[in-house]
Amino acid sequence: MELSTYLPYLVNRVGQRFITDITPILNEVGVDIQSWRVLIALYQRGGQPVGALSELTSINFSTLSRLLDRMEMKDLVDRRRGSDARSFTVELTEVGRAVTEKILPQANALEAAVTANFSKAELATLRQLLAKLYAGLDNDKRTCDRMVG
Amino acid sequence: MELSTYLPYLVNRVGQRFITDITPILNEVGVDIQSWRVLIALYQRGGQPVGALSELTSINFSTLSRLLDRMEMKDLVDRRRGSDARSFTVELTEVGRAVTEKILPQANALEAAVTANFSKAELATLRQLLAKLYAGLDNDKRTCDRMVG
DNA sequence: TAAAGATATTTGCAATTACAAATAATTTTA
DNA sequence: TAAAATTATTTGTAATTGCAAATATCTTTA
Numbered sequence: 001m002e003l004s005t006y007l008p009y010l011v012n013r014v015g016q017r018f019i020t021d022i023t024p025i026l027n028e029v030g031v032d033i034q035s036w037r038v039l040i041a042l043y044q045r046g047g048q049p050v051g052a053l054s055e056l057t058s059i060n061f062s063t064l065s066r067l068l069d070r071m072e073m074k075d076l077v078d079r080r081r082g083s084d085a086r087s088f089t090v091e092l093t094e095v096g097r098a099v100t101e102k103i104l105p106q107a108n109a110l111e112a113a114v115t116a117n118f119s120k121a122e123l124a125t126l127r128q129l130l131a132k133l134y135a136g137l138d139n140d141k142r143t144c145d146r147m148v149g
Numbered sequence: 150m151e152l153s154t155y156l157p158y159l160v161n162r163v164g165q166r167f168i169t170d171i172t173p174i175l176n177e178v179g180v181d182i183q184s185w186r187v188l189i190a191l192y193q194r195g196g197q198p199v200g201a202l203s204e205l206t207s208i209n210f211s212t213l214s215r216l217l218d219r220m221e222m223k224d225l226v227d228r229r230r231g232s233d234a235r236s237f238t239v240e241l242t243e244v245g246r247a248v249t250e251k252i253l254p255q256a257n258a259l260e261a262a263v264t265a266n267f268s269k270a271e272l273a274t275l276r277q278l279l280a281k282l283y284a285g286l287d288n289d290k291r292t293c294d295r296m297v298g
Numbered sequence: 299t300a301a302a303g304a305t306a307t308t309t310g311c312a313a314t315t316a317c318a319a320a321t322a323a324t325t326t327t328a
Numbered sequence: 329t330a331a332a333a334t335t336a337t338t339t340g341t342a343a344t345t346g347c348a349a350a351t352a353t354c355t356t357t358a
Binding site for chain 1: 150151152153154155156157158159160161162163164165166167170171186189190193194205207253256257260262263264265266267271274275276278279280281282283285286287
Binding site: 049061062065066069084085087 | 335336337338339
């Protein structure tokens with residue numbers, strides 16, 4: 001195994017760099033990276049129960065619960081009881097939507113800059129392969145669960 | 150912008166899943182994900198000053214400094230002064246090497262399982278595109294630095 | 299060659315994080 | 329239909345995190 005071809009290494013490095021690059025943009029409006037993940041997820045997919053939002057953002061359950069407390073205090077989101085009274089539906093507030101729409105063009109510009117020397121085909125391939133990789137991880141997870149359970 | 154095609158989203162999701170999947174393997178030998186990053190980096194690249202190791206693992210400087218304290222207490226690594234007395238060279242101990250070699254086959258098996266339905270060509274393409282993406286982020290970073298500085 | 303400036307790393311501190319246990323509400327089972 | 333099992337979320341707690349300031353060592357400059 002060579003470090004520079006090890007997929008978790010390659011992915012982590014790119015992921016961390018995305019964070020480093022977007023952070024100053026987020027700081028300008030007083031938002032952190034985790035909150036940003038929640039904001040785009042809700043903006044794109046609409047109100048979600050906490051569990052679904054955790055899945056969607058890859059943020060740990062209890063971490064998310066407390067993150068939502070903070071976001072609620074800043075009036076970025078609100079929680080309202082769902083039809084099933086165990087679950088809450090988390091939604092963007094007006095403020096949350098406005099903040100998201102303020103960040104979004106800059107985030108898009110960043111992605112455009114980063115992928116400037118990618119062809120359309122390359123970009124499509126990259127996205128497709130990342131999705132396939134995720135699916136493979138999913139299979140693997142199920143395999144593990146079967147072995148344990 | 151659609152969430153499921155947003156690169157930071159795709160990358161973060163895969164990265165988090167890698168962490169989730171390797172964690173139980175690491176727990177068996179009492180190692181956490183950040184320590185594992187340090188272990189493979191040192192195993193593959195040999196002794197490094199803290200700064201270079203931070204770059205190599207994408208772990209924040211001060212976080213790494215304290216992580217190394219803990220790893221040193223567990224006798225996984227040691228720090229010795231470099232030729233330049235400001236810097237320390239961090240190296241694997243015998244124990245560190247042994248632990249790494251214990252984890253490595255399982256990590257390899259995991260990667261093999263995850264990429265089972267990738268062709269050789271697809272894998273090569275994925276690695277190459279991730280490297281190219283990182284390079285793009287690098288360019289972008291330099292652009293930002295220029296704008297600020 | 300002493301002072302000023304750079305470089306490498308550590309530490310103070312306040313905040314975030316994740317595991318596991320607790321709470322709250324619903325569904326199943328006997 | 330009451331007890332047991334399941335599902336959704338929160339909270340206790342101890343540990344990790346990252347920013348900014350501090351320390352410690354070199355390097356340059358006047």
